[in-house]
Amino acid sequence: MSMSDKDQDIGGLGAFFDAARAHPPAPSAELLARVLSDAEAEQVWITRRTEAARAAPRSGLLEQLYRLLGGWPAMAGLTTAVVAGVWIGTTLPEGLSGSNEAAYLVDITPEAVFELAGDF
Structure with missing residues (x-):
């Protein structure tokens, strides 16, 4: 018997896997808010660093x-x-x-x- 991803049903677990695929977990609103806050803070820091590098005069x-x-x-x-x-x-x-x-x-x-x- 050949085994592939679609044919695997070990011990009746296929129903549980199908149920998990039907309802994927979604991140909470708090987690998304924290991730977005960290990303904005990092973006501000990178923008300041880039502007400082552009403003710095080239050394002779x-x-x-x-x-x-x-x-x-x-x-x-x-x-x-x-x-x-x-x-x-x-x-x-x-x-x-x-x-x-x-x-x-x-x-x-x-x-x-x-x-x-x-x-x-």
């Missing part, structure tokens, strides 16, 4: 770099390092200023200066 290259580096603390450290590097690079140490200024410069090939200038 500097703004993206600022965010990539980590914000104000990282930018403050980077700025301090740049200022210190420029300061150290442009000022001579105190012991080397004055008449001994050229003492720290070492010319590896002094004859190359004369070759480039030419023989006069």
